[in-house]
Amino acid sequence: MTQLPKVPALSTLDPALRGFVYEAWGALMVARGTPEAAAARWQRAFAAAVTDPEVVAFLRSNGTDPQSPLSLEALEAFYDTETRRYQQMARGLGITPE
Numbered sequence: 001m002t003q004l005p006k007v008p009a010l011s012t013l014d015p016a017l018r019g020f021v022y023e024a025w026g027a028l029m030v031a032r033g034t035p036e037a038a039a040a041r042w043q044r045a046f047a048a049a050v051t052d053p054e055v056v057a058f059l060r061s062n063g064t065d066p067q068s069p070l071s072l073e074a075l076e077a078f079y080d081t082e083t084r085r086y087q088q089m090a091r092g093l094g095i096t097p098e
Contacts, residue, residue, distance in 0.1 A: 024064075025078075025082075027070075027075055027079070028042055028043075028046050030042060039072060040072065043069070043071070043072050043075075046069060047069035050066060050069055051068070051069065
């Protein structure tokens with residue numbers, strides 16, 4: 001993980017945040033029931049776009065650290081893990097859905 005150059009470390013803002021790590025990420029999602037072939041075409045097009053040198057340079061110039069695109073299977077596993085992570089955090093903080 002890389003500290004973004006334009007963002008101060010959270011621990012310098014509030015000692016209570018020491019050790020907290022937040023990773024922003026983005027993905028294109030498709031509706032359940034989308035044919036696998038269509039989802040695979042979207043994934044290939046997205047992967048080509050976000051690995052284009054001009055796009056990578058643009059993202060880096062805006063303070064992000066673009067990563068290699070995930071396969072559909074890896075993205076699904078990652079999304080499930082992130083969802084469980086933040087649900088657990090919310091429960092631990094006593095946050096309930098309204």
